Amino acid sequence: MHSIDPSANGAMPNLDASGMQNYRLGGDGKHKLTAGVRNILIEHPAFASGIRAIRDCHSLGLFQIEEPGRLLIMGVSGSGKSTLRKEYARLHPRRDTETGTEIPVLHLELPAQPTIKNVAERILLELGDPLFNRGSAEVMTARIVTLLRNCHVELVILDEFQHFIDRSSEKVETKVADWLKYLINTTKIPFVLIGLRRCSRILQSNEQLRRRFCRQIVLEPFPIRNKQELRIFEGLIHSLLDSLPVPPSDEFIKNRDIIERVHFATYGVMGYIMTLMSAAVQLALDDGLTCINVKLLERAFCVAVWPNGRGSLNPFDSRFIKRPLTEREEPFFGY
Ligand SMILES: Nc1ncnc2c1ncn2[C@@H]1O[C@H](COP(=O)(O)OP(=O)(O)OP(=O)(O)O)[C@@H](O)[C@H]1O
Ligand SMILES: [Mg+2]
Incomplete structure (x- = not known):
């Protein structure tokens, strides 16, 4: 890079x-x-402050406090949210040691249409569990908790958090959100959630998650x-x-x-x-x-x-009338 x-x-x-x-x-x-x-x-100011906010969250978590820092990063598509995640993870790579792999920063994209089982599978896969798709939801959850500890995971970053809201029904996946809350409480590892702006609606409907993710930053155009x-x-x-x-x-x-x-x-x-x-x-x-x-x-x-x-x-044509291209069927409609 x-x-x-x-x-x-x-x-x-x-x-x-x-x-x-x-x-x-x-x-x-x-x-x-x-x-x-x-x-x-490009380490523009919003990018740099995003990295700083993740670092704060990460550093606080190293002190094993009861409620470590938690952060929600939101922004429009293409604003650089995943780039932020990947760059932070690149700065804290996995390490192979004599006792196993250490994963200081575990990061992944949540699946579309999340269920407890498919989210647990994604996390286990990222933790390197060869049996990532085996067992009941309870068994998988217990394995996640153990592996997070054994791999010395210091920070978890979950991207595409907006998948927790069903696009068509606007319904929040409450069961998965509650499960996530359980994982956050049990492991006491700091979590960073990343997603589109509609993520804030998940927090509106879940006051316990809202309290946990009161630190929020937005990447704007x-x-x-x-x-x-x-x-x-x-x-x-x-x-x-x-x-x-x-x-x-x-x-x-x-x-x-x-x-x-x-x-x-x-x-x-x-x-x-x-x-x-x-x-x-x-x-x-x-x-x-x-x-x-x-x-x-x-x-x-x-x-x-x-x-x-x-x-x-075309904005570069002399006939272009200067206005944002945000009408229906134009590239920035909905931004
Ligand atoms: N700070 C940056 N410097 C250089 N390129 C960037 C930066 N931020 C984003 N980009 C580029 O813009 C593109 C979109 O970025 P990214 O995938 O991080 O956006 P996003 O916010 O995660 O979008 P989505 O919500 O659709 O997942 C990528 O190709 C990435 O390389
Ligand atoms: Mg992204």
Whole structure:
């Protein structure tokens, strides 16, 4: 993982730009450069405070207190929740010791349509139990408690927590939520739950979980409602552009309007920012272009964000009427 901190001053580290001069890269070379873009990690302020909040929760748990820290992280799709989880886990890897595997941070995605049994199975699988799908719910739960202790698990992070609300009926999976509460109480390990904003409804309907997860943080899309927010977004985009294997054109310096257009094209959501830029890099490498310009972003938007976003519906087209693309059948509907 290659990380950049947009708030830091000074030169940004560059990706391996070998082959940049002649642009006659073979397929593998191009794919390596494009994949490199997807591996860039931007440590923007909300990301950094998310890591800090998880670390606080983790550290408090090491003191074996009765009610260790618990944290709920929410945000729209693509805002970087799972990236946060994976990065924190990467910083605390599993260790093989003489007595077995130690797993300081156990992290996983909860299954769609969770039941006590399929959630227990997922946890056992992640704990390395070869018999992960054997036994009654009670037996599985007892094995989870034992393995969490034996593997010295210090923190559990469960992603996709919104699956605890049934999409069609809006019903909260109370039985599984109660089971989770039992696990949290019994193990006294700090838990971090991650999911879409509707997770807060699970807590509304379950006051005991609500009390346990009073610490909450939200990862929002980057807003540009005023000059200061626009400057922050601009800093983020420039840090990213500086790290790309194909440089941006002068238009990015001369024409500040482009940053606003990038925002319309991505709604300020990290996931869309990254797919737009990596598609632009891919197109530039395919066509042997020497820089990323507005014309290229116009094509990248259609490729990576919205195939129907042509002409006046494309933020990089001069005919685009500046407005968020949040109407029905537009890419950011429901955001
Ligand atoms: N801080 C970041 N730096 C670089 N890329 C990021 C960052 N945050 C997110 N991304 C990229 O954006 C994409 C979406 O991120 P991620 O999967 O973490 O979102 P999410 O909030 O978990 O979405 P969902 O709710 O749909 O699961 C990923 O490809 C990821 O690489
Ligand atoms: Mg996710």
